[in-house]
Amino acid sequence: MEMKTEQAVAWIEKANALIQSNKEYLTELDQAIGDGDHGLNMSRGFQEAEAKVSGTDYDTVADVFKDVATVLMSKIGGASGPLYGTAFLKMSMTVKDKDPVTEANLADAVEAALNGMKQRGKAEQGEKTMIDVWHPVADFLKNGQNVQADKLEETAERAMNETKDIVATKGRAAYLQERSKGHVDPGSTSSFYLFQALADVWKKGE
Amino acid sequence: MEMKTEQAVAWIEKANALIQSNKEYLTELDQAIGDGDHGLNMSRGFQEAEAKVSGTDYDTVADVFKDVATVLMSKIGGASGPLYGTAFLKMSMTVKDKDPVTEANLADAVEAALNGMKQRGKAEQGEKTMIDVWHPVADFLKNGQNVQADKLEETAERAMNETKDIVATKGRAAYLQERSKGHVDPGSTSSFYLFQALADVWKKGE
Amino acid sequence: MKKVINQADNVVREMLEGFEEAHADYVRSLEGTTVLLRKDAPVTGKVSLISGGGSGHEPAHAGYVGEGMLDAAVAGEMFTSPTPDQVFEAIKAANGGEGVFLVIKNYTGDVMNFEMARELAEAEGISVEQVVVNDDVAVEDSSFTNGRRGIAGTVFVHKAAGAKAAEGASLEDVKKVAEKVVANTRSMGVALTPCIVPGSGKPSFTLEEDEMEVGIGIHGEPGIERKKITSADDIAEELLQKVLQDSVDFQGSEVAVMVNGLGATPASELYIVNRYVQKRLRDNDIQVTHTYVGEYMTSLEMAGFSITLMKVDEELKQLLDARADTPAFRK
Amino acid sequence: MKKVINQADNVVREMLEGFEEAHADYVRSLEGTTVLLRKDAPVTGKVSLISGGGSGHEPAHAGYVGEGMLDAAVAGEMFTSPTPDQVFEAIKAANGGEGVFLVIKNYTGDVMNFEMARELAEAEGISVEQVVVNDDVAVEDSSFTNGRRGIAGTVFVHKAAGAKAAEGASLEDVKKVAEKVVANTRSMGVALTPCIVPGSGKPSFTLEEDEMEVGIGIHGEPGIERKKITSADDIAEELLQKVLQDSVDFQGSEVAVMVNGLGATPASELYIVNRYVQKRLRDNDIQVTHTYVGEYMTSLEMAGFSITLMKVDEELKQLLDARADTPAFRK
Ligand SMILES: Nc1ncnc2c1ncn2[C@@H]1O[C@H](COP(=O)(O)OP(=O)(O)O)[C@@H](O)[C@H]1O
């Protein structure tokens, strides 16, 4: 796939659709091991992000990502706001001047996003955070030649599900210690939706 | 019946027993149309009154009543404290120097109590307060020659039950206006126990 | 019953002990009583103010003991007026020689117990005056009944009459101010949940998930009307209308406003109510000079709130502005 | 969900509006933001203090804006850290030229958002320093995790660092005091009921009638351990033990105590807890110099409380005694 501004916008639209329809589920997940606002936060942020990018004419994918970053950063709040904001900011910086954005560019962008998030949140893989989804997805994109959209979605989904067995050491769930086990991480779930949406756009562009 | 100090003390003991075993019921009645403390108030007051009179040697019935008045006044609180306190104070004053206390003396005492309570609480008969029990009982005692204990109890019981249909115009139940209808008045119920106890002592003395 | 208590019978005593320890720079207890006195009581050269009533309304009334407000507070059992002997002890201990003024909320029990105490005090030659607060407009006033309840508006009496006393006013003048407050103050409340008296352990009434009791008192008594819960603005409007349509003509005048939490309602919700109240009064040409939002007169852990308006003149404004330094009210 | 609100989405905005109207003599809002500033901000000649966090903890943090405490408070959505742009606006508006000091509660979200704001401000040449408050001993501290939560002890930081700033101390010295408070403050809480975030409408967890959650935070997160409710004294003892056995050695020292209500617990119960705490500390040769009982850092309508101890030295005692004049804290 090659990503143009249409695809970038479609990604955000699709991601928003998934988040809105899973808003309550995300909140439930966050009630179990967090403070019960993740669905509200993501819904608020992506609603605004979609409204922004759907209503704007863009020259480059980098510009789309930059706007998404700004909106998420100023609308989500909590832990996920700065993280998703950082992710899109780093992606925007990475794909600057790339038009169209190739698969290789996207792989670089996701890796940059991952690194930015790790730096911002000081979490490593295996701590039961959204990093646990971004990490394998970044690896998958980097290693794959001609990656398949389905595989991308599968990778993210598996990673999300694997957070269930982890004892959290970062984020609010860490306060629960052993009691955090047995629940899927909310942020990993919203990250899964993001990559599910990407896979969807990808398929259409294939 | 003639009342000596033994009977006076027995009256309070019996009244206390009835109140303790109906404490929850009195509170329930007060929850329906008041503030839910009548059982607690009466239980606290009569517990102390019984403890006081059971542990004291008395020369006269008037002294028993005086102690009961003082304890009730300083232990019950709320609306019923000053009223029951006043009742026993007036009874004590009325039977001063009467030994033994005759039925006629007791009739005078209850009438004095009623008048004292009416003055203190500014309620008349028919306002859904304990006055609605004291009034017919006072009448009954005054008019009867050789009154029977059973009839005394019946009179008090009927009067208590009749408070159910009244719309309160005094006490907390008055705030409920029409909604106060359909519930027996808590203070009338505790007053019924008092006269039930008196009837009981009376029967034993007959 | 979910309560942080030890034995139900000890709640009032232990609460008073904990209160005294928390606020030892303001109050001291009167040995063997449920009275909390100003630390420096009796204060000479001024009329002494005493209030009290059943417990369960914290911070009322001990929270208002201090400079510019009360000289003593008398606590009864939960929702039960204190007895005459306790009030009498408070009167004797607080009396600084200029007379004692009693602030009584209009409940049969409170009125009777305080008046009996007053009789005892007068028999000992102490000058005592009183005011009976009846700000709650929920029930129509009527000369056949014991009249209206005293609720959150009582705090305005403490503040204004307390400030007047602090100025060195006579017992008569303190009474005049208190009566002016009572004549110009109207309140109305609503409950979203009942409360539980520790000794009884049962809720005072039950409400469905979507119901509220309008016209609630502060003792867990049922209100005037049970309704479906509506929006904050609609509920505030309903209470305000009752207050505004009552016998005080607030139109075009200046008012002090109190949005009082009954216990469990978060401050955030009280502020949302306040937002509406301010807007509504502004739109109706009523000028708010003083606003108080918080828990001033509670009903244990009841969720709900009341709205109080007091029409103010220059004297009342100045008395509200006067210095007060108590655990629960400072100016 | 029984709440006095209009639309869930508007709760924070409407609450802030109602707050500003109630406390217009203390605060003003910063147009287009969720920031409440000291009315006279920016105050020149002193370091400016800013705190904030998710809403739902009222009176924190806007209630502490005023003389001797905060210069600005930034409100996020319910239980959600405010975003960097809001904090950045607060920094710019509050900065009086001597630098800005951020009081951050230790939650990943708060730390990230405030730090990003700090980066934005530093890029514009504003000196910014910060402290991260982590007084909650419920969870063992560990370098592998994000550490402990900041809860009610945060108010001691506002008070002490605020007083230091009011003295005209440098940014560096304000920071030192804040760090001293953090190093010497430990808290632990318990919940009897959950709370409900308006937007979600569902309780954060469920508890049986006889259960409590020990080691609760202030965001409706489940606690550390679910237990049967015991007596007030036993619960207080359990929390106190955790606090006393933590890394601050309180033995033989002087302390400030805070018994903080989480929302629905009546003041009477907090005083009952305070009674035990004072007795227990006295019996253990720990001298209480300052006591604060009330709702300082809440969790919406949660029933429960926390106990905070701060070991104090001469400097901290003097800073606690210094003048403070804010809507929710006066000295
Ligand atoms: N340090 C961290 N690094 C990466 N992700 C994190 C970190 N802390 C938390 N998260 C993610 O954020 C999610 C929670 O987001 P959200 O509920 O919106 O914020 P908050 O925890 O502030 O309420 C968690 O499920 C987790 O995936």
Ligand SMILES: Nc1ncnc2c1ncn2[C@@H]1O[C@H](COP(=O)(O)OP(=O)(O)O)[C@@H](O)[C@H]1O
């Ligand atoms: N004015 C009055 N005159 C006579 N009895 C009254 C009056 N007001 C209330 N009562 C009686 O007092 C009872 C309530 O007593 P109690 O619950 O102990 O006091 P409170 O109403 O102060 O809580 C009522 O049921 C009623 O019988």
Ligand SMILES: [Mg+2]
């Ligand atoms: Mg969350």
Ligand SMILES: [Mg+2]
């Ligand atoms: Mg009662």
Ligand SMILES: [Mg+2]
């Ligand atoms: Mg009562």
Ligand SMILES: [Mg+2]
């Ligand atoms: Mg959150």
